[in-house]
Amino acid sequence: MKIALDPHMFRFTPLLELPRLVAELGYEWIELSPREDFLPFFKHPRVDDATVRQFRKELDAAGVGVASVLPLYRWSGPEDEQREAAVRYWKRAIQITSDLGVDVMVSEFNGRPESPDRSEGQFWRSMEELLPVFEREGITLKLEPHPDDFVEDGHVAVDMVRGINSPNVQFLYCAPHTFHMGNDAPGIMKRAGDLLTHVHVADTFDHTASSGLRYIVNPPGSPARIHQHLDIGQGEVDWDEFFGSLKDNGFDGIMVACVFAWEDRARESSLFMREKIGEYVKSW
Numbered sequence: 001m002k003i004a005l006d007p008h009m010f011r012f013t014p015l016l017e018l019p020r021l022v023a024e025l026g027y028e029w030i031e032l033s034p035r036e037d038f039l040p041f042f043k044h045p046r047v048d049d050a051t052v053r054q055f056r057k058e059l060d061a062a063g064v065g066v067a068s069v070l071p072l073y074r075w076s077g078p079e080d081e082q083r084e085a086a087v088r089y090w091k092r093a094i095q096i097t098s099d100l101g102v103d104v105m106v107s108e109f110n111g112r113p114e115s116p117d118r119s120e121g122q123f124w125r126s127m128e129e130l131l132p133v134f135e136r137e138g139i140t141l142k143l144e145p146h147p148d149d150f151v152e153d154g155h156v157a158v159d160m161v162r163g164i165n166s167p168n169v170q171f172l173y174c175a176p177h178t179f180h181m182g183n184d185a186p187g188i189m190k191r192a193g194d195l196l197t198h199v200h201v202a203d204t205f206d207h208t209a210s211s212g213l214r215y216i217v218n219p220p221g222s223p224a225r226i227h228q229h230l231d232i233g234q235g236e237v238d239w240d241e242f243f244g245s246l247k248d249n250g251f252d253g254i255m256v257a258c259v260f261a262w263e264d265r266a267r268e269s270s271l272f273m274r275e276k277i278g279e280y281v282k283s284w
Helices: 015-024 049-062 080-099 116-137 154-164 175-181 185-195 239-248 263-282
Strands: 002-005 029-032 065-069 104-108 140-144 169-174 196-201 254-257
Touching: 002 065, 002 263, 015 029, 015 049, 029 254, 049 080, 065 080, 065 254, 080 104, 080 116, 140 154, 140 196, 154 169, 154 185, 169 175, 169 185, 175 185, 175 196, 185 196, 185 239, 239 263, 254 263
Parallel strands: 002 029, 002 254, 029 065, 065 104, 104 140, 140 169, 169 196, 196 254
Antiparallel strands: none
Protein backbone atom coordinates (compact mmCIF):
# COMPACT_ATOMS: atom_id res chain seq x y z
CA MET A 1 0.00 0.00 0.00
CA LYS A 2 1.15 3.54 -0.79
CA ILE A 3 0.15 6.33 1.60
CA ALA A 4 0.39 9.63 -0.24
CA LEU A 5 -0.21 13.32 0.42
CA ASP A 6 -2.29 15.56 -1.80
CA PRO A 7 -0.25 18.76 -1.37
CA HIS A 8 -3.05 21.15 -2.39
CA MET A 9 -2.64 23.20 0.78
CA PHE A 10 1.04 23.64 -0.18
CA ARG A 11 0.37 24.58 -3.81
CA PHE A 12 2.18 27.91 -3.40
CA THR A 13 5.37 26.12 -2.39
CA PRO A 14 7.71 26.21 -5.41
CA LEU A 15 7.37 22.98 -7.35
CA LEU A 16 11.02 21.99 -7.01
CA GLU A 17 10.86 22.46 -3.22
CA LEU A 18 7.75 20.31 -2.84
CA PRO A 19 9.45 16.87 -2.63
CA ARG A 20 11.62 17.92 0.32
CA LEU A 21 8.61 19.38 2.13
CA VAL A 22 6.57 16.20 1.61
CA ALA A 23 9.46 14.11 2.97
CA GLU A 24 9.67 16.35 6.05
CA LEU A 25 5.99 15.65 6.68
CA GLY A 26 6.65 11.92 6.80
CA TYR A 27 5.24 10.90 3.43
CA GLU A 28 7.03 8.84 0.79
CA TRP A 29 4.45 9.52 -1.91
CA ILE A 30 2.65 12.46 -3.51
CA GLU A 31 -0.60 12.64 -5.41
CA LEU A 32 0.20 15.56 -7.67
CA SER A 33 -3.04 17.54 -7.82
CA PRO A 34 -3.73 20.69 -9.89
CA ARG A 35 -1.49 23.69 -9.36
CA GLU A 36 -1.05 26.74 -11.57
CA ASP A 37 2.57 26.04 -12.54
CA PHE A 38 2.01 22.39 -13.46
CA LEU A 39 -1.47 21.10 -14.35
CA PRO A 40 -3.92 23.93 -13.57
CA PHE A 41 -7.63 23.31 -13.15
CA PHE A 42 -9.40 23.04 -16.52
CA LYS A 43 -6.51 24.53 -18.51
CA HIS A 44 -3.69 23.25 -20.68
CA PRO A 45 -0.64 22.05 -18.68
CA ARG A 46 1.92 24.78 -17.99
CA VAL A 47 5.01 22.70 -17.21
CA ASP A 48 7.72 22.12 -19.82
CA ASP A 49 9.91 19.06 -20.34
CA ALA A 50 12.96 20.63 -18.71
CA THR A 51 11.04 21.31 -15.49
CA VAL A 52 9.67 17.77 -15.50
CA ARG A 53 13.26 16.47 -15.60
CA GLN A 54 14.31 18.82 -12.79
CA PHE A 55 11.32 17.76 -10.70
CA ARG A 56 12.25 14.10 -11.11
CA LYS A 57 15.73 14.88 -9.81
CA GLU A 58 14.30 16.64 -6.75
CA LEU A 59 11.96 13.72 -6.09
CA ASP A 60 14.87 11.29 -6.22
CA ALA A 61 16.97 13.48 -3.94
CA ALA A 62 14.17 13.67 -1.35
CA GLY A 63 13.35 9.96 -1.55
CA VAL A 64 9.78 10.75 -2.56
CA GLY A 65 7.77 9.26 -5.41
CA VAL A 66 4.71 10.43 -7.31
CA ALA A 67 2.04 7.80 -6.72
CA SER A 68 -0.48 9.46 -8.99
CA VAL A 69 -1.21 12.56 -11.05
CA LEU A 70 -4.63 14.23 -10.76
CA PRO A 71 -5.75 16.50 -13.61
CA LEU A 72 -9.27 17.97 -13.89
CA TYR A 73 -10.67 18.80 -17.32
CA ARG A 74 -14.15 19.31 -18.77
CA TRP A 75 -13.95 16.19 -20.91
CA SER A 76 -17.65 15.44 -20.40
CA GLY A 77 -18.76 19.03 -20.84
CA PRO A 78 -21.92 19.52 -22.88
CA GLU A 79 -20.19 21.88 -25.34
CA ASP A 80 -18.21 20.21 -28.14
CA GLU A 81 -15.49 22.87 -28.23
CA GLN A 82 -14.97 22.53 -24.48
CA ARG A 83 -14.77 18.74 -24.70
CA GLU A 84 -12.32 18.81 -27.60
CA ALA A 85 -10.04 21.23 -25.72
CA ALA A 86 -10.17 18.98 -22.66
CA VAL A 87 -9.05 15.98 -24.72
CA ARG A 88 -6.06 17.98 -25.98
CA TYR A 89 -5.18 18.91 -22.40
CA TRP A 90 -5.53 15.27 -21.34
CA LYS A 91 -3.10 14.09 -24.01
CA ARG A 92 -0.42 16.50 -22.84
CA ALA A 93 -1.05 15.57 -19.18
CA ILE A 94 -0.69 11.88 -20.03
CA GLN A 95 2.64 12.57 -21.72
CA ILE A 96 3.87 14.53 -18.68
CA THR A 97 2.80 11.71 -16.38
CA SER A 98 4.67 9.19 -18.52
CA ASP A 99 7.77 11.39 -18.55
CA LEU A 100 7.64 11.49 -14.74
CA GLY A 101 7.74 7.70 -14.73
CA VAL A 102 4.28 7.52 -13.14
CA ASP A 103 1.71 4.93 -14.15
CA VAL A 104 -1.44 6.16 -12.34
CA MET A 105 -3.71 9.10 -13.08
CA VAL A 106 -6.82 10.13 -11.14
CA SER A 107 -9.77 12.22 -12.22
CA GLU A 108 -13.53 12.83 -12.06
CA PHE A 109 -16.36 12.09 -14.46
CA ASN A 110 -17.10 15.82 -14.85
CA GLY A 111 -20.10 16.86 -16.96
CA ARG A 112 -23.33 18.36 -15.64
CA PRO A 113 -25.90 16.67 -13.38
CA GLU A 114 -28.76 18.56 -15.04
CA SER A 115 -27.68 17.18 -18.42
CA PRO A 116 -26.68 13.57 -17.67
CA ASP A 117 -27.48 12.04 -21.06
CA ARG A 118 -25.56 14.65 -23.02
CA SER A 119 -22.67 14.52 -20.53
CA GLU A 120 -22.45 10.75 -20.68
CA GLY A 121 -22.34 10.86 -24.47
CA GLN A 122 -19.50 13.36 -24.31
CA PHE A 123 -17.68 11.23 -21.75
CA TRP A 124 -17.76 8.17 -24.01
CA ARG A 125 -16.55 10.23 -26.98
CA SER A 126 -13.59 11.39 -24.91
CA MET A 127 -12.87 7.87 -23.66
CA GLU A 128 -12.84 6.56 -27.24
CA GLU A 129 -10.03 9.01 -28.00
CA LEU A 130 -8.12 8.73 -24.74
CA LEU A 131 -8.35 5.08 -23.71
CA PRO A 132 -5.93 3.96 -26.46
CA VAL A 133 -3.49 6.61 -25.23
CA PHE A 134 -3.70 5.40 -21.62
CA GLU A 135 -3.21 1.82 -22.78
CA ARG A 136 -0.28 2.70 -25.05
CA GLU A 137 1.50 4.57 -22.25
CA GLY A 138 0.76 1.87 -19.64
CA ILE A 139 -1.12 4.30 -17.40
CA THR A 140 -4.06 3.29 -15.21
CA LEU A 141 -6.87 5.82 -14.80
CA LYS A 142 -8.78 5.87 -11.49
CA LEU A 143 -12.20 7.56 -11.70
CA GLU A 144 -14.32 8.94 -8.87
CA PRO A 145 -17.89 10.24 -8.70
CA HIS A 146 -17.90 13.85 -7.59
CA PRO A 147 -20.57 16.21 -6.30
CA ASP A 148 -21.98 18.23 -9.23
CA ASP A 149 -20.72 15.78 -11.89
CA PHE A 150 -23.07 13.83 -14.13
CA VAL A 151 -22.20 10.79 -12.00
CA GLU A 152 -22.52 11.40 -8.26
CA ASP A 153 -23.80 8.08 -6.91
CA GLY A 154 -21.13 5.57 -5.91
CA HIS A 155 -22.94 2.48 -7.18
CA VAL A 156 -23.61 4.10 -10.55
CA ALA A 157 -19.96 5.14 -10.77
CA VAL A 158 -18.74 1.59 -10.16
CA ASP A 159 -20.96 0.33 -12.97
CA MET A 160 -19.70 3.09 -15.28
CA VAL A 161 -16.10 2.08 -14.61
CA ARG A 162 -16.91 -1.57 -15.15
CA GLY A 163 -18.64 -0.68 -18.41
CA ILE A 164 -15.45 0.88 -19.77
CA ASN A 165 -14.23 -2.71 -19.81
CA SER A 166 -10.51 -2.00 -19.63
CA PRO A 167 -7.91 -3.10 -17.06
CA ASN A 168 -6.50 0.42 -17.41
CA VAL A 169 -9.56 2.03 -15.77
CA GLN A 170 -10.38 1.45 -12.09
CA PHE A 171 -12.45 2.98 -9.27
CA LEU A 172 -11.59 5.56 -6.62
CA TYR A 173 -13.60 5.93 -3.40
CA CYS A 174 -13.40 9.46 -1.97
CA ALA A 175 -14.36 9.49 1.73
CA PRO A 176 -15.27 13.22 1.90
CA HIS A 177 -17.85 12.55 -0.83
CA THR A 178 -19.46 9.76 1.21
CA PHE A 179 -22.77 11.54 1.77
CA HIS A 180 -23.07 12.63 -1.87
CA MET A 181 -22.33 9.08 -3.07
CA GLY A 182 -25.16 7.49 -1.10
CA ASN A 183 -23.63 7.00 2.37
CA ASP A 184 -22.94 3.32 1.70
CA ALA A 185 -19.21 2.74 1.93
CA PRO A 186 -19.51 -1.02 2.59
CA GLY A 187 -21.93 -1.56 -0.28
CA ILE A 188 -20.04 0.58 -2.79
CA MET A 189 -16.70 -0.99 -1.92
CA LYS A 190 -18.16 -4.49 -2.13
CA ARG A 191 -19.73 -3.67 -5.49
CA ALA A 192 -16.39 -2.36 -6.75
CA GLY A 193 -14.43 -5.39 -5.60
CA ASP A 194 -11.01 -5.48 -7.21
CA LEU A 195 -11.83 -2.34 -9.22
CA LEU A 196 -11.28 -0.36 -5.98
CA THR A 197 -7.58 0.48 -5.98
CA HIS A 198 -7.47 4.09 -4.78
CA VAL A 199 -9.01 6.04 -1.88
CA HIS A 200 -9.02 9.67 -0.78
CA VAL A 201 -9.07 10.18 2.98
CA ALA A 202 -10.60 13.25 4.64
CA ASP A 203 -13.59 13.85 6.84
CA THR A 204 -16.80 15.73 6.08
CA PHE A 205 -20.23 16.51 7.50
CA ASP A 206 -23.41 14.74 6.48
CA HIS A 207 -25.17 17.52 4.56
CA THR A 208 -28.40 15.48 4.62
CA ALA A 209 -28.60 15.41 8.42
CA SER A 210 -30.75 17.68 10.58
CA SER A 211 -33.49 17.63 7.94
CA GLY A 212 -30.95 18.80 5.39
CA LEU A 213 -29.89 21.75 7.53
CA ARG A 214 -26.40 20.64 8.54
CA TYR A 215 -25.31 23.34 6.12
CA ILE A 216 -27.61 26.24 5.26
CA VAL A 217 -27.51 27.51 1.69
CA ASN A 218 -29.39 30.53 0.41
CA PRO A 219 -31.55 30.85 -1.52
CA PRO A 220 -33.47 27.76 -0.36
CA GLY A 221 -33.54 25.06 -2.99
CA SER A 222 -30.16 26.00 -4.42
CA PRO A 223 -28.65 23.13 -6.45
CA ALA A 224 -25.20 23.84 -4.98
CA ARG A 225 -23.35 20.77 -3.67
CA ILE A 226 -21.56 21.33 -0.38
CA HIS A 227 -18.89 19.24 1.28
CA GLN A 228 -15.51 19.72 2.94
CA HIS A 229 -12.19 17.89 3.31
CA LEU A 230 -11.43 17.88 7.05
CA ASP A 231 -9.05 16.05 9.35
CA ILE A 232 -10.20 12.60 10.43
CA GLY A 233 -12.52 13.00 13.41
CA GLN A 234 -13.72 16.51 12.59
CA GLY A 235 -16.73 15.37 10.57
CA GLU A 236 -19.22 12.53 10.45
CA VAL A 237 -17.64 9.84 8.29
CA ASP A 238 -17.72 6.49 10.07
CA TRP A 239 -14.02 5.69 10.01
CA ASP A 240 -14.28 2.27 11.61
CA GLU A 241 -16.73 1.35 8.85
CA PHE A 242 -14.57 2.95 6.14
CA PHE A 243 -11.30 1.26 7.07
CA GLY A 244 -13.06 -1.98 8.03
CA SER A 245 -14.68 -2.11 4.59
CA LEU A 246 -11.33 -1.54 2.94
CA LYS A 247 -9.86 -4.39 4.97
CA ASP A 248 -12.76 -6.67 4.05
CA ASN A 249 -12.22 -5.76 0.40
CA GLY A 250 -8.53 -6.69 0.57
CA PHE A 251 -7.48 -3.15 -0.32
CA ASP A 252 -3.79 -2.75 -1.11
CA GLY A 253 -3.70 0.28 -3.39
CA ILE A 254 -3.04 4.01 -3.03
CA MET A 255 -4.41 5.88 0.00
CA VAL A 256 -4.23 9.67 -0.18
CA ALA A 257 -4.58 12.20 2.64
CA CYS A 258 -6.45 15.05 0.98
CA VAL A 259 -7.42 17.68 3.54
CA PHE A 260 -8.16 21.11 2.05
CA ALA A 261 -9.80 22.99 4.93
CA TRP A 262 -6.81 24.08 6.99
CA GLU A 263 -4.26 26.07 5.00
CA ASP A 264 -3.50 28.02 8.18
CA ARG A 265 -2.33 24.78 9.81
CA ALA A 266 -1.39 22.74 6.78
CA ARG A 267 1.71 21.16 8.36
CA GLU A 268 -0.09 20.12 11.53
CA SER A 269 -3.00 18.71 9.54
CA SER A 270 -0.74 16.73 7.19
CA LEU A 271 1.27 15.28 10.08
CA PHE A 272 -1.90 14.35 11.94
CA MET A 273 -3.40 12.64 8.88
CA ARG A 274 -0.25 10.60 8.27
CA GLU A 275 -0.25 9.40 11.88
CA LYS A 276 -3.99 8.67 11.99
CA ILE A 277 -4.05 6.78 8.70
CA GLY A 278 -1.08 4.76 9.91
CA GLU A 279 -2.93 3.81 13.10
CA TYR A 280 -5.93 2.47 11.17
CA VAL A 281 -3.80 0.60 8.64
CA LYS A 282 -1.65 -1.01 11.35
CA SER A 283 -4.79 -2.28 13.06
CA TRP A 284 -5.51 -4.48 10.03
